[in-house]
Amino acid sequence: MNPDTEARAKPRLDLAAGVRFRRIAGRIFREPLTHFALIGLVLFFGVGVVKAARQPVIRIDSEELSQLIIYWELQMQRPPTQDEVKGIVRERIDEEILSREALRLGLDRNDMIIRRRLAQKMSFATEDLAEAVEPTDAELRTLYNAHPGDYAAPPRMTLRHIFFSDDRAAGDARAAATRALVQLQQGRTDIAGDPFVMASTFADISPEALDKDFGPEFATAAIAARLGDWTGPVRSAYGWHDLRIEARSPAQVAPFADVRTKVREAWLAQRREAMNAASLAKLRKRYRIEITDAEARG
Amino acid sequence: MKRLKQHRAIVWSGLSLALVAGALTFNSDSALGETVRPKASSPATPAARPATTAGAISDPRLPGYNSDRNAYFGDLHVHTKLSYDAYIFNVRGSPDDAYRFARGETIGHAGGFDIRLAGGPLDFVAVTDHSEYLGAMEEAARPESPLSRLPIMADMFSPDPKQIGAAFNRFVAASRSNTVPVEMRDPKIAGRAWKEIQEAAARNNQPGRFTTLVGYEYTSAPDGKNLHRNVIFRSAKVPGLPFSRLNSPDPEDLWREMDKWRGQGIESLAIPHNSNGSDGLMFQTTRLNGAPMDQVYADLRRRNEPLAEIDQIKGSSDTHPSLSPNDEWANFEIMESYIGSATRVTKFAGGYVRDALKAGIVMQEQKGFNPFKFGLIGSSDTHNAAPGSVEEPNFFSKVGRSDSTPELRGSVPPGGARSWNGVILEGGTSRYQYWGAAGLAGVWAEQNTREAVYAALRRKETFATSGPRIRVRFFASYDYPANLASRNDVVAQAYAHGVTMGGDLLPSRGKAPSFLVWGLRDPRSGYLQRAQIIKGWVENGVAKERVFDVACSDHLPLNTTTWRCPDNGASVNTATCEVAQTKGDVELRTLWTDPTFDPKQRAFYYVRILENPSCRWSTWDAIRNGTPPNPALPKTIAERAWSTPIWYEPRH
Structure with missing residues (x-):
């Protein structure tokens, strides 16, 4: 169809129908029943909209x-x-x-599992807040000075030894060590014993380590030996030794710089504990606590 | 074709080296014998130490530094309550507890008693909890956790050993059939446990005194055949979460992941263990998917697995008597069942390291690559958070409450009986009785730091023991002077002019190599009886093996026809466990030249040091109980140490 023909045809149809529609619409508009229905509709949808907004x-x-x-x-x-x-x-x-x-x-009330979980979450939340603080060096030093025992290192020594193996014929090792000791004490420096799997000098070794690697007699002898003098023969798990302590440092507190990380951890742990206790104490003030069981109250 | 293969080999070697940023002195595949140590006479430069990744890790020299290297003893296989099975076994020891125990402190045992190492502190430890369900069992045991409501958790937590066994079996079956609820692998829970492991390692690491390494266990066992590995990290730099069996049951995928980590600067190595429970799968000569092995596979495997665990509580994986009929000492703490079940192993080839080392040199000979060129360590596999708890007189086995009493582990008759008449052991006890108090790792390192210990593991300068802290040195060269073993600078000379364990001997110019073998007793254990070299070689395409005694105790003459020492007469009173103090040696030391050496034959050599016989843990238990030892078990054992091999690589 030609679109022009259709467009021209439309206005002719409208004339009579338009007049009739206006008359009927006017009557309906003035009808009280219509008013009632309209108000009803507005109320119906309005409440729906309000309800939806609050859902x-x-x-x-x-x-x-x-x-x-x-x-x-x-x-x-x-x-x-x-x-x-x-x-x-x-x-x-x-x-x-x-x-x-x-x-x-209210099904969450009086449920131990839910209560514990929530309490745990709350205490984690408090801890997270506590972690955010970084201690100053001064604060760390205060803690370090208050607990020197926590940062003490065992005594240590540097020693040299000459080894005479038990695998020599019976009694031989001890006799050889005794002979060698005399020469060592006279200042001889060319004395050799038997080859040894472990080192012939130990720097910075603790009595515990000597006990572990050589046996208790050796460790005891090393602790007792005079600094700088050859002593012996000393028994070990492997044979006999002449030994000389070259240097010795008593049990001492590690320098702050060496244990700063450890001190920081202790500081943070302490602070975390304090923060938790403080925040719990603060919260506790908000409540009046009643315990009806006499024993638990005591 | 051959040339092409060689080129490929070179490219891959290059690539793998690039991957580790050239940082580590482990042997590349080029068989160049690069473990010859730089001269010890340059103390100003720490040349003996591997170079480090450009500025990433520095290892300052500490007062105890020894350029001839010290022996350090440790345990690289330790479970705590964060492992799902340990938690079921009632174990509550944490990673921190494990480190405390290793330093010689006392901790509590699941059985309600205190435990402590009799032999003093260890030098290094890695906590290696199962990555599967990491930390989840502990979480599930809290009534407030939603995990506690999972049906599978019903009856999971009981102090009764029978119920523990049932719970464990039920969970393992669910894991195997992939029906464990997904909540049990909540990355949040695993992440928390993984963090706890890392923090405990950081807290307890004391450079120069005590080394901790971050690690975990990858727990794959297709059809129950054990392919477990421990993954050990070089530094605190580790992935966000472990790569577990739940990611893939194929270890190849684990190695690829490790390669990927390495690309991100995260260096690690994996150590397979309990090949004895793999029914031949651990060292089979095809890939897990059935495809043949190739150079790429061999490189992937060796790049990531430089070591194998030869001994632990669940038995020795050196060799099986059926594989080594001419080795009189092969029958040592043999376990013939699968891991965690009573299923019997039927295939021993492929399940033992000596057999694998032999298969490796045959493959090298025939195909040009060797996937099994690994070093050796031992470790405990304790599930009690008790590293190094492998002392015969002080043994409380390894699975928490389940084997916490002599009765439960089968060393005394059940129900208070005074004799073994008519006794048939059942359940877990029937297996626990065969477990050994065994497994310790030894390394030779300049000082006790993470960097130095890890570098030793990488270059395979490691050894294993069945528990005692026996020290083993092993070197080889064509040029050692005949008097080397009696010189006072023997170690410096041995390093300077030869290779040590983990290294390659270059092709011979006609001379036979000589081997320096040196063992030193544990001051708290028995005396040494004999030192041996175990040789494997390829002859007409077939791998052979032979055990040579090379040093005898008590000045006894070595028979160089049979290569056996005479009996030294050492004995044990099994009523008291007392041993004769006059037998055996403090140390065994010799320079041995291989009389059967053929320059054309590819070979490997490793040392085995044997102690005089001493009481097995089960005999100690029986004596304390006043009942006869279990007749199904040996009363005494020969404690021992194994070195990593030295390989002879002939020219082609």
Whole structure:
């Protein structure tokens, strides 16, 4: 059809119908029943709109959805199909609805498990706040000076020894060590014993380490030996030794710089404890505590 | 074709070296014998130490530094309450507790008693909890945790050994059939446990005194055949979460992941263990997917697995008597069942390290690559957070409450009985009785720091023991002077003119190599009886092995026809466990030349040092109980140490 022909045909139809419509509409408009219906409609939809605005919302954002999908994939070892994603979302929504309804009905009250979980979350939250502070060196030094025992190192020594193996014929090792000792004490420096798997000098070794590697007699002898003098023969788990202590440092507190990390950890732990106690004490003030059991009160 | 292969080998070697940023002195595949140590006479430069990644890790020289290297003893296989099974076994010891125990302190045992190392502190430890369900069992045991409501958790936590066994079996079956609820692998829970492990390692690491390493266990066992590995990290730089069996049961995927980490600057190595429970799968000569091995596979494996655990509580993986019929000492703490079940092993080839070392040199000979060129360590696999708890007189086994009493571990008759008449052991006890108090790792390192210990592991300058802290030195060269073993500077000379364990001997110009073998007793254990060299070689395409005694105790003459020492007459009174103090040596030291050396034959050599016989843990238990020892078990054992091999790589 030609569009021009149609356009021209339209106005002719309108004339009589337009007059009739206006007359009927006027009558309906003035009718009280109409007013009643209109007010009813406004009220009906209006309340609906207000209600919808106050309805609780469950929103699943893409971050949470991708987390849910990761869990799903972990279990099934494949990505979910579109339908399965819908299922995951539906399940999550159901869970949310049920949990909110449970809260609404107060099902969380008097439940030990929920109470513990919440208390735990709260104390974690308090701890997180406490961690944010970085102690100053001065603060750390104060703590370090207050507890020097926590940072003490065992006594240490540097020693040289000459070894005479038990694998020599019986009695031989001890006799050789005794002979060598006399020469060593006379200042001879060319005395050799038997080769030894471990070192012939030990720098910075503790009595505990000597006990572990040589046996208790050796460790005791090393502690007792006079600095700089050859002594012996000393028994070990391997044979006999002549030994000389070259240097010795008593048990001492490690320098602050060496244990700063350790002090910092102790400081943070202390602070965390204090913060927790303080925040709990503050919270406690908000409550009046009544204990009806006489024994528990005491 | 061959040339092409060689080129590929070179490219891969280059790539692998690039991957570790050229930082580590482990042997590349080029068989260049690069473990010859720089001269010890340059104390000003720490040349003996591996160079470090450009500025990433520095290892300042500490007062105890020894350029001839010290022996350090440790445990690289330790579980705490963060492992799902340990938690089921009632173990509550934390990673911190494990480190405290290793330093000689007292901790509590799941059985309600205190435990402590009799032999004094260890030098280094890695806590290696199962990465699967890491930390989740502890979480599930809290009534407030949603995990506690999972049906599978019903009856999971009981102090009754029978129920513990049932709970463990139920959980393992669920894990195997992939029906463990997904909540048990919540990355948040695993992440928290992983953080605890890292923090405990950081807190307890004391450079120069005590080394901690961050690690975990990758726990794959297709059809129950054990392919477990411990992954050990060089530094505190570790991935966000471990790569576990739940990511892939194929160790190849673990190695690829480790390569990826390495690309991110995270250096690690994996150590397979309990090949004895793999039913031949651990060292089979095809890939897990059935495809043949190739150069790429061999490089991938060796880049990531420079070591194997030869001994631990669940048995020795050196060799099985059926694989080494001419080795009189092969029958040592043999475990013939799968891990964690009573299923019997039927295939021993592929399940033992000596067999694998032999298969490796045959492959090198025939195909040009060797996937099994690894060093050796031992470790405990304790699930009691008790590193190094492998002392015979002080043994409380390894699975928490389940084997916490002599009765539960099968060393005394059940129900208070005074004899073994008619006794048939059941359940876990039937297996625990065969477990050994065994497994310690030794390394030779300049000082006791993470950097030095890890570098020693990488270059395979390691040894293993069955528990005692026996020190083993092993060197080889064509040029050692005949009097080397009696010189006072023997170690410096040995390093300067030869290779040590983990190294390659270059092709011979006709001379046979000589081997310096040196063992020193543990001051708290027995005297040494004999030093041996175990040789494997390829002859007409077939791998052979032979055990040579090379040094005898008590000045006894070595028979150089049979290569056996005469009996030194050492004995044990099994009523008291007392040993004769006059037998055996403090140390065994010799320079040995291989009389069967053929320059054309590819070979490996490793040392085994044997102690005089002493009481097995089960005999100690029986004596304390006043009942006869379990007749199914040996009353005494020969404690021992194994070195990493030295390989002879002939020219082709």
